[in-house]
Amino acid sequence: MADIRIEFDVPAEMRDGTVLRADVYRPAGTGPWPVLLTRLPYGKQMPLLAGILDPLAAARRGFMVVIQDTRGRFASEGEWDPWTHEESDGYDTVRWAAALPGANGSVGMIGASYFGNTQWMAALSKPPELKAIAPMVTWSDPDDGLWTRGGAIELGITAPWTLMMGPDALMRRHGADPATLGGSLVSLVQDLDGLAGGGYGELPAGRFPAFVRHDLPELGYERSRREPEWARSCTVAGRHDEVDLPTFQVGGWYDIFVQGTLDNFTAMRRAGRSATLVVGPWSHANQQHVIGDVNFGFGANSALMGMRGRLTDMQFDWFQHTIGDDEALEPDTGKVLLFVMGINQWREETEWPLSRAVERDFHLRADGSLTPEPPSTAEQPEEFTYDPMNPVPTTGGALLMTDDFRPGPLDQTAVEEREDVLVFTTEPLTEDTEVTGRVRAVLFAATDGPSTDWVARLCDVDEHGVSRNVTDGIVRVRAATPGEPAEHVVDLWSTSIVFRAGHRIRVQVTSSNFPRWDRNLNTGEPEDSATTARVARQHIYHDPERPSRIVLPVIPG
Known part of the structure; x- marks a missing residue:
């Protein structure tokens, strides 16, 4: 380690003259070395970065490491404008990094979340020196997990992310006026600390008042509604054919972007590219073995990977194949490594989704049961009242919010005791039942207003009767015909779990999950102006003509 050389704040000039700065780590010796590059807006020396890319460990493995502050953040010049410049800045930075003293001309990129997306944007810009990318826990379509989900606003991530990005922006804005800076920072921290205590509930959700108060660039939902074409600046979906590179993608079953990770993988495979996929039981920021209320066993930890060794070493090995000097090591077509919850085992596959999965319907019944058999006669529809001012509280899931809201599988007792949550449960299973793949609920439902939301959640009920969430989703209905049943999907x-013999499968149906998703106020007014709510009367149908159900991808035993 004493031989590793570090240069701080090395300047790189972008095409418009803006200077971005990076820390550069060089191994012992004279090189040349392949370059591992990451570009992030959170500070290039942030403590959590080591869990994603430990630059000293990478340098010991023979990589030159370049960690750059993105435009308008920390040591880099320019205006902070989320997403807008990442494609062009990514191109310019890759070319600059490949030409650094000691570099061998080949660049690989690595990083998670925002700096998973900066890799995709750089790859889409096609710098010739970029040879491989390893995005972790990042999205494909920003309207499927980043900005919205099923049409509802991802308020849970949008509000804290925007406010947490504020201190650096305010210090740049008021750096010459300490008094103003101090007051603005105090006000910002108060809003951030107050989110869980009521701040999330400020209206209108689509033009969030806290962002207006502090004049901060928000995550992108609001701008993307005003400027739909701008959304392309962080959209990967539909553009995978433009990326002719091998990819190593990492996700977690309780990560807010898990479906985006899976979609990116499948799209790259369809495009004929080498693609590797690893999905653990993890959340967005936790790759250890205890997630939510569940201990998945030490083998689930990314430091062990079921005794395969560290995930970071797997990534380094892969980069040695793709950007290293050994031309005899050609990347293969990629691998798939999935963690199957319930039995808590890693399993190697060759594909995703699994072609051997068989879709099975489990029907919601009027007596609260969940059965493979559909209703043979008309059953009375279930009713509940949804009050946006008393929404169902977010309790676990694939989320990224303030620390008051834990991700992962959590006890659902308090949720399921509410009168606005319908619960449907199988009999105890007589044998293990594996569900691996994409899950959907088909609801025949009606509301008495012009707009509402439908939320469905899949749960595992253990032998002691404790119900824990597995996966969930939402769909926003913007043009409902009051009182008229309609089919909503x-x-x-996606998930991978074995429901053990003696356990039961459960489905919750409701109309809110707040503040993970913004509340539908049931009025049909646009989210950027709606501030008045109405109570909605909801009906779920289950009869031969309208068989509400959940569709599970079951792996035959």
């Missing part, structure tokens, strides 16, 4: 994304 709720995408619950």
Whole structure:
């Protein structure tokens, strides 16, 4: 380690003259070395970065490491404008990094979340020196997990992310006026600390008042509604054919972007590219073995990977194949490594989704049961009242919010005791039942207003009767005909779990999950101006003509 050389704040000039700065780590010796590059807006020396890319460990493995502050953040010049410049700045930075003293001309990129997306944007810009990318826990379509989900606003991430990005922006804005800076920072922190205590509930949700108060660039939902074409600046979906590179993608079953990770993988495979996929039981920021209320076993930890070794070493090995000097090591077509919850085992596959999965319907019944058999006669529809001012509270899931809201599988007792949550449960299973793949709910439902939301959640009920969430989803209905039943499909994304013999499968149906998703005020007014709510009367149908159900991808035993 004493031989590793570090240069701080090395300047790189972008095409418009803006200077971005990076820390550069060089191994012992004279090189040349392949370059591992990451570009992030959170500070290039942030403590959590080591869990994604430990630059010293990478340098010991023979990589030159370049960690750059994105435009308008920390040591880099320019205006902070989320997403807008990442494609062009990514191109310019890759070319600059490949030409650094000691570099061998080949660049790979690595990083998570925002700096998973900066890799995709750089790859789409096609710098010739970029040879491979390894995006972790990042999206494909920003309107499927980043900005919205099923048409509802991802308020849970949008509000804290925007406010947490504020201190650096305010210090740049008021750096010459300490008094103003101090007051603005105090006000910002108060809003951030107050989100869980009521701040999330400010209206209108589509033009969030806290962002207006502090004049901050928000995550992108609001701008993308005003400027639809601008959304392309962080959209990967539909553009995978433009990326002719091998990819190593990492996700977690309780990560807010898990479906985006899976979609990126499948799209790259369809495009004929080498693609590797690893999905653990993890959340967005936790790759250890205890997620939510569940201990998945030490083998689930990314430091062990079921005794395969560290995930970071797997990534380094892969980069040695793709950007290293050994031309004899050609990347293969990629691998798939999935963690199957319930039995808590890693399993190697060759594909995603699994072609051997068989879709099975489990029907919601009037007596609260969940059965493979559909209703043979008309059953009375279920009713509940949805009050946006008393929404169902977010309790676990694939989320990224303030620390008051834990991700992962959590006890659902308090949720399921509410009168505005319908619960449907199977009999105890007589044998293990594996569900691996994409889950959806088909609801025949009616509301008495012009707009509402439908939320469905899949749960595992253990032998002691404790119900824990597995996966969920939402769909926003913007043009309902009051009182008229209609079919609504709720995408619950994907999972891999074995429901053990003696356990029961449960489905919750309701109309809110707040503040993860913004509340539908049931009026049909646009989210950027709606401030008045009405109570909605909801009906779920289950009869031969309207068989509400959940569709599970079951792996034959």
